[in-house]
Amino acid sequence: xxxxxxxxxxxxxxxxxxxxxxxxxxxxxxxxxxxxxxxxxxxxxxxxxxxxxxxxxxxxxxxxxxxxxxxxxxxxxxxxxxxxxxxxxxxxxxxxxxxxxxxxxxxxxxxxxxxxxxxxxxxxxxxxxxxxxxxxxxxxxxxxxxxxxxxxxxxxxxxxxxxxxxxxxxxxxxxxxxxxxxxxxxxxxxxxxxxxxxxxxxxxxxxxxxxxxxxxxxxxxxxxxxxxxxxxxxxxxxxxxxxxxxxxxxxxxxxxxxxxxxxxxxxxxxxxxxxxxxxxxxxxxxxxxxxxxxxxxxxxxxxxxxxxxxxxxxxxxxxxxxxxxxxxxxxxxxxxxxxxxxxxxxxxxxxxxxxxxxxxxxxxxxxxxxxxxxxxxxxxxxxxxxxxxxxxxxxxxxxxxxxxxxxxxxxxxxxxxxxxxxxxxxxxxxxxxxxxxxxxxxxxxxxxxxxxxxxxxxxxxxxxxxxxxxxxxxxxxxxxxxxxxxxxxxxxxxxxxxxxxxxxxxxxxxxxxxxxxxxxxxxxxxxxxxxxxxxxxxxxxxxxxxxxxxxxxxxxxxxxxxxxxxxxxxxxxxxxxxxxxxxxxxxxxxxxxxxxxxxxxxxxxxxxxxxxxxxxxxxxxxxxxxxxxxxxxxxxxxxxxxxxxxxxxxxxxxxxxxxxxxxxxxxxxxxxxxxxxxxxxxxxxxxxxxxxxxxxxxxxxxxxxxxxxxxxxxxxxxxxxxxxxxxxxxxxxxxxxxxxxxxxxxxxxxxxxxxx
Amino acid sequence: xxxxxxxxxxxxxxxxxxxxxxxxxxxxxxxxxxxxxxxxxxxxxxxxxxxxxxxxxxxxxxxxxxxxxxxxxxxxxxxxx
Numbered sequence: 001x002x003x004x005x006x007x008x009x010x011x012x013x014x015x016x017x018x019x020x021x022x023x024x025x026x027x028x029x030x031x032x033x034x035x036x037x038x039x040x041x042x043x044x045x046x047x048x049x050x051x052x053x054x055x056x057x058x059x060x061x062x063x064x065x066x067x068x069x070x071x072x073x074x075x076x077x078x079x080x081x082x083x084x085x086x087x088x089x090x091x092x093x094x095x096x097x098x099x100x101x102x103x104x105x106x107x108x109x110x111x112x113x114x115x116x117x118x119x120x121x122x123x124x125x126x127x128x129x130x131x132x133x134x135x136x137x138x139x140x141x142x143x144x145x146x147x148x149x150x151x152x153x154x155x156x157x158x159x160x161x162x163x164x165x166x167x168x169x170x171x172x173x174x175x176x177x178x179x180x181x182x183x184x185x186x187x188x189x190x191x192x193x194x195x196x197x198x199x200x201x202x203x204x205x206x207x208x209x210x211x212x213x214x215x216x217x218x219x220x221x222x223x224x225x226x227x228x229x230x231x232x233x234x235x236x237x238x239x240x241x242x243x244x245x246x247x248x249x250x251x252x253x254x255x256x257x258x259x260x261x262x263x264x265x266x267x268x269x270x271x272x273x274x275x276x277x278x279x280x281x282x283x284x285x286x287x288x289x290x291x292x293x294x295x296x297x298x299x300x301x302x303x304x305x306x307x308x309x310x311x312x313x314x315x316x317x318x319x320x321x322x323x324x325x326x327x328x329x330x331x332x333x334x335x336x337x338x339x340x341x342x343x344x345x346x347x348x349x350x351x352x353x354x355x356x357x358x359x360x361x362x363x364x365x366x367x368x369x370x371x372x373x374x375x376x377x378x379x380x381x382x383x384x385x386x387x388x389x390x391x392x393x394x395x396x397x398x399x400x401x402x403x404x405x406x407x408x409x410x411x412x413x414x415x416x417x418x419x420x421x422x423x424x425x426x427x428x429x430x431x432x433x434x435x436x437x438x439x440x441x442x443x444x445x446x447x448x449x450x451x452x453x454x455x456x457x458x459x460x461x462x463x464x465x466x467x468x469x470x471x472x473x474x475x476x477x478x479x480x481x482x483x484x485x486x487x488x489x490x491x492x493x494x495x496x497x498x499x500x501x502x503x504x505x506x507x508x509x510x511x512x513x514x515x516x517x518x519x520x521x522x523x524x525x526x527x528x529x530x531x532x533x534x535x536x537x538x539x540x541x542x543x544x545x546x547x548x549x550x551x552x553x554x555x556x557x558x559x560x561x562x563x564x565x566x567x568x569x570x571x572x573x574x575x576x577x578x579x580x581x582x583x584x585x586x587x588x589x590x591x592x593x594x595x596x597x598x599x600x601x602x603x604x605x606x607x608x609x610x611x612x613x614x615x616x617x618x619x620x621x622x623x624x625x626x627x628x629x630x631x632x633x634x635x636x637x638x639x640x641x642x643x644x645x646x647x648x649x650x651x652x653x654x655x656x657x658x659x660x661x662x663x664x665x666x667x668x669x670x671x672x673x674x675x676x677x678x679x680x681x682x683x684x685x686x687x688x689x690x691x692x693x694x695x696x697x698x699x700x701x702x703x704x705x706x707x708x709x710x711x712x713x714x715x716x717x718x719x720x721x722x723x724x725x726x727x728x729x730x731x732x733x734x735x736x737x738x739x740x741x742x743x744x745x746x747x748x749x750x751x752x753x754x755x756x
Numbered sequence: 757x758x759x760x761x762x763x764x765x766x767x768x769x770x771x772x773x774x775x776x777x778x779x780x781x782x783x784x785x786x787x788x789x790x791x792x793x794x795x796x797x798x799x800x801x802x803x804x805x806x807x808x809x810x811x812x813x814x815x816x817x818x819x820x821x822x823x824x825x826x827x828x829x830x831x832x833x834x835x836x837x
Contacts, residue, residue: 161765176832177764205837262837337765338834368837414763415808415829455836458816520836600816702812712836 003533003599007699007706013561014492015705018642019499021485023256032256035212035228036287043214044073044115046276046286047122048269049129050296051104051111054138054362054670055151058104058131061112065128071121074280075129077112081275084244093331095242097365098271104133105153105330106362107671108295110268115276115284138362138670142302142327145171145361153330153360171360173332178340178413179321179353186319186351190310194388198380200719200737201663202302202327205369206654206682209258210293215273216283222249223277227270230260230478231517235267236509242271243278250274253508254478261654262368265519268297294675298367299664301326301335305380307343315394315402319351320344320412324377328358329365338373342716343381344412345451346422346608348405352412362670368519370651371452371712375658375719379737382448382720387733396724397430400449400610421634421698422449422608428694429610434630442619443627446724447612450716454709455520456601460513461530463491463538465593469580471495473534474507475527476515481650481711482643483523489639490528490705494535496562497579513598521709524639525700526601532704538595545589546577603702604709609633611652611717615725622745624726626656630692636700636708648714649691655718657683663738760786760828766805769796783807784818786828804833 026032063075078101085091095101100109112129116122137151144150150171158166161175187193213227223245229235232254240247257264273286288297304325311317322343326336336356343354389399404422411417429435429447439445462474473491477483484504492499516522539559546564547554556571557564564582566574586593614628631648638644661681665673674680699706719737726744727733732751736743757779767774771794778793780786786807791798806815808829814820815833822828 161768163768175765179764265835265837334832334834337832341832341834368835370837372835372837411811414761414831415811415813416827418811453813453834453836455813455815455834520834522836602814602817602820603812605812709836 005529005603005702005704007701008704012493014489014499015637015639016641017489018640019485021482022488022504023479023484034209034258035255038214038226038255039285040214040216040283043283043285044117044280045119045122046113046115046273046284047126048110048272048292049112049126050292051100051109052107052671053104053133053135054107054140055136055153056104056133057136058100058102058111059134060132062130063112066114066125069121069125069128071117072114072125073117073282074115074276075112075125076275076279080279081242081271084242091241094238094267097331098268106364108292108364110272110296113272113276115280140361140363140666140670142325142359142361143304146325146357146359153362157332157360172357173328173360174358176337176340176356177354180410181351183319183321183351183353187310189312189318191313192388192391193308193310194384194391195308196384196735198305198307198383198735200303200376200379202299202363203658203662204294204299204680205259205261205263206657207259207261207263210288210290211269211297212287213270213273214283214285215270215277217274217277219281223274225250225252225270225274226255227252228255228257228264230257230264230480230519232478233476233509233515234517235270238267239271239274243274251508251510254506257478257480260480261370262372262519263298265517266298266367290677291675294680295672296364298365300369301328301366301373301376303339303376305377307380307384309384309388311388311392313392315392315399317347317349317403320347320349322354322381324354325357325359326373327361327363327366329363330360331365333358333366335366335373339377341413342374342451343377346405346449347403347412348409349412354412363664370654370715374450374452374716375655378448378450378716379719379723382717383723383735386446386724396447397426397435401426401430418701419698420606420608421696424696424698425608425610425632425634428632428696429612432612432630432632432694434612434628434692439614442729443614443616444725444727444729445612445614446721446728447610448717448720448724449608449610450713452521452607452713452716454525454604454607455522456526456604457516457522458514459526459530459601460515460598461527461534462512463531463534463595465538465579465583467583467586469501469583471497471502473502473504473531474512475504476507476512477523477527478506478518480518480523481647482640483527486524486639486643487527487531490531491535494532495539495579496560521711522601522604525604525703525707525709528639528705528707529601529703530597530599533597533599534595536595537597538593541593541595542579542582545582545586545593548589549577549582549585550574605636605700605702607634607708607710607713609713609717611721613721613725615722615729617726617729617744619748622741622748624660624739624744626689628689630694631714632694632696633710633713634696634698634708635710636703637697637706638695639707641695644695644710645693647710648693651714652691652718653683653688655715656688656722659719659722659737659739661738661740758822758824758826758828760830762830763832766800766830769800770794780822782818782822783814783820786822806831806833
């Protein structure tokens with residue numbers, strides 16, 4: 001890569017404007033094609049048989065009756081997806097999760113699948129598959145699972161990260177630790193200490209579009225997959241590995257995506273659909289029902305977190321410590337590790353220690369959920385910070401400002417920060433009118449901060465200039481939040497043309513080099529860097545072509561505002577050539593004009609946000625209503641401010657649902673009891689106020705335009721901001737998320753009882 | 757010669773050292789020499805380790821230079837949502 005990613009401080013013509021998104025009309029008129037909208041001639045219907053048990057040995061599966069049913073074209077079990085992972089433990093877990101091998105590890109775990117001529121036949125076939133289970137004791141609670149007495153989910157797992165190698169297997173797969181200084185000494189210097197334990201229940205990303213794909217395996221060993229995903233290149237790699245294919249023989253095309261939030265970074269149904277198609281010799285469409293999405297795709301962790309923070313009378317934090325236990329589902333993960341890294345990242349601390357424990361439970365395999373693991377850690381820490389400020393008698397914003405990390409601060413996870421935005425978000429909140437607005441009866445206000453790393457990654461982009469001067473931009477990062485509009489703005493900015501001249505598409509895996517998926521808030525950050533690079537490469541060619549047309553040296557041609565200009569007095573009367581004029585002549589000057597870029601977009605800047613929330617609590621029912629909400633977040637540079645605001649609002653809305661209502665509820669039998677949107681309540685429009693936003697722009701020094709990721713940080717503060725608001729409104733500290741009406745009412749009644 | 761700080765859990769696989777000194781010009785050379793010096797680190801490097809250079813996290817740019825005097829910090833290679 002010969003590309004300088006450093007921030008240049010340029011003035012913008014297109015970037016920062018708010019044009020209409022190119023995919024908007026298709027989406028509002030229903031023409032946009034999502035995962036389930038793709039169909040092929042001769043297509044079969046795929047259906048999956050799932051374990052009704054939380055933990056059971058699979059003694060025997062008899063598929064013979066299903067195979068004999070008229071209209072059934074293929075039945076598969078784990079035997080049709082043999083282990084080709086070659087010692088790759090993480091991929092083996094993915095394989096086992098796609099189709100259980102020796103044990104069903106959670107309610108909803110796939111054990112077999114069928115492909116039939118229609119849905120009715122497929123459902124009948126599932127009923128004819130006989131599975132003999134040997135039931136095993138199960139555990140679904142994170143604290144229970146971490147006990148030595150808990151049923152073992154995998155007796156080959158011994159806790160990693162301990163000083164001495166354990167001799168007994170455990171559901172705790174890993175211990176990780178971060179921090180610096182001496183917390184014991186720090187607590188000794190504290191005048192005030194707050195120590196509390198917190199719990200958060202498991203939630204699902206709640207994307208509106210269920211997982212859906214169409215797989216078509218050809219008899220020549222090649223295959224196509226149309227799928228709703230956040231990363232079609234990653235899906236290709238994983239599916240090819242699991243099915244024993246060369247990656248180039250599997251072409252994956254991503255559909256429009258009805259929400260992902262991390263939940264579509266992982267294959268579940270896709271290898272199954274491909275295996276069914278391979279066996280049946282026909283295309284297979286597999287669409288998860290909502291029940292299956294809840295039971296068998298990846299929710300976030302349930303957590304149990306202990307926090308202790310000490311401070312002097314003047315408000316200086318002297319020590320901070322947290323122990324974090326995160327559920328991983330039945331497979332090892334690193335979710336607590338991320339929580340341990342992010343927990344105190346907002347603060348300047350001389351003494352800090354965090355310890356994370358990854359815990360196996362008989363629940364679905366945990367997947368990433370928007371700034372994965374950070375919101376729960378922030379809930380625990382920011383609740384304790386708020387309580388400590390109150391104890392000291394300081395305003396919660398001032399207390400945070402006094403202790404906020406800044407450039408040069410050693411972060412709680414290790415490295416020293418460069419330029420960061422936590423201080424400016426707090427100052428913006430302090431002076432925001434929301435903080436001064438009066439509150440009514442039973443109303444409370446809370447605020448909280450949040451941190452997320454943001455990531456970059458491998459990125460490949462093509463920019464093609466048509467002979468009419470229009471520009472097509474092919475990117476490999478799936479557009480989950482308006483990135484086609486943002487990237488078109490970036491191409492227009494570099495080329496010096498109008499936004500309307502650019503059309504961006506998401507190309508399939510056979511059309512571009514490998515791209516990492518759209519996760520880690522990287523879509524616009526990474527692909528904008530590659531688009532800038534591709535556009536600059538195209539400009540080199542445009543200058544060469546102009547030089548040919550003028551018959552002068554290319555070094556005498558510069559590119560300004562969408563035109564080639566001949567510089568120097570000797571070329572003074574040559575005028576200028578527009579991009580379109582050069583493109584029209586391209587057939588005679590060397591053929592098509594294009595720019596390509598392949599790069600690793602590292603150096604994504606860390607991101608901070610501070611949120612303010614007003615809540616009204618009904619003391620008789622415990623019902624809580626958000627009456628005002630404000631998001632302040634650093635975007636580095638907002639390429640398309642409307643979609644940045646949309647990300648801020650979306651994160652807040654999801655956080656409100658997580659904080660107040662959403663939770664997986666398991667029965668004593670280990671079965672999920674609320675696998676549907678009627679019983680698992682995500683917020684709807686009538687639950688939400690207008691979410692106000694304020695974009696701060698503290699440039700990322702590692703991006704030419706200063707861009708930072710914006711997609712994830714907005715979900716980090718809400719749990720804590722809302723918990724602080726509810727606690728202030730109800731007059732009792734809330735320590736268990738979600739703060740559903742029964743939980744708030746129980747806390748109020750317990751407080752009343754205690755006060756008597 | 758650069759000083760490299762290892763995060764808590766990683767130090768255990770480097771003989772308990774949380775700081776090590778390595779002669780390396782870029783991330784690639786750093787990983788190669790770390791694996792030679794501390795074989796226990798090799799599988800972790802293969803799985804993925806991020807390198808923070810003066811606070812900026814690099815996950816894949818193995819050609820990134822390690823400036824003299826820079827703060828080099830090894831971190832778990834994380835993913836987002």
